[in-house]
Amino acid sequence: MHSTGEDDSLANKKKVTVEDVFGPDLHIHDPDAKWLSGNELLYRERDGDVVRLKVDTRNRTVIVRNQLFDRSRxxxxxxxxxxxxxxxxxxxxxxxxxxxxxxxxxxxxxxxxTWPLNPPEVHEAVLQFAGWGPQGQQLIFIFENNIYYRSKVENRSIRLVSTGKEGVVFNGLADWLYEEEILQTHVAHWWSPDGLRLAYMTINDTLVPKMEVPFFTGMPYPASLEYHYPKAGEENPVVHLSVVSLNGPLHTCGDEETR
Structure with a gap:
């Protein structure tokens, strides 16, 4: 038999709810830490502030306040x-x-x-990727499977490639096969350390047969989506690797094709 003290302890324990499972209290904090140099670290604290830490002196500087995350959603x-x-x-x-x-x-x-990040002539665009380059304020973003470049935040965006086709031709992004099975990331582009060049993959799934994959979550009946997926003996994606110069006139410096 349980003692009275044990019964009281059990009665006072709160049951775990679905809201608890998906709330912040039961989630592991991910600091998303990145090295800035040999002795400087950028990370996000549990309270939401983004901090730069000099590991040798333990000097801590708040770079982005958590209020900005709330304000920007x-x-x-x-x-x-x-x-x-x-x-x-x-x-x-x-x-x-x-x-x-x-x-x-x-x-x-x-x-x-603040500046919205959009392609020219497009408002409130939903982007597939956006990220800074290795130098200054340069950045690229991907919209409708095409890559855009901006040398500074105030400058107009320049489209680097325009061959993208939804679900078929991917520039700088992985298709489902390359993301899940090969690269283990959706990013299929790489900066040179000096920021002067960008290498990117073009993945063409035109000849790759489709496979139907069922989904059983989020609804009472299963749904299905089709993906280009090469089984044994079928066509693989056609992959090109290109390098574009970002210094001066834009041009492709090299090109390779693989199957």
């Missing part, structure tokens, strides 16, 4: 290499294991100005 963030701007992602919608769609704004840490 931001789910993800990236600080520019010059530490002057933040790229906020909001209305994030997952696609596959790594990929997602989102809207983006750029926020100036010095002037508090």
């Amino acid at each position: 931001a789910v993800k963030y990236q600080v520019s290499p010059d530490m002057k701007h933040v790229l906020f992602a909001f209305e994030v919608k997952p696609i596959y294991q790594h990929s997602y769609l989102a809207k983006y704004i750029i926020y100036s840490l010095s002037t508090q100005e």
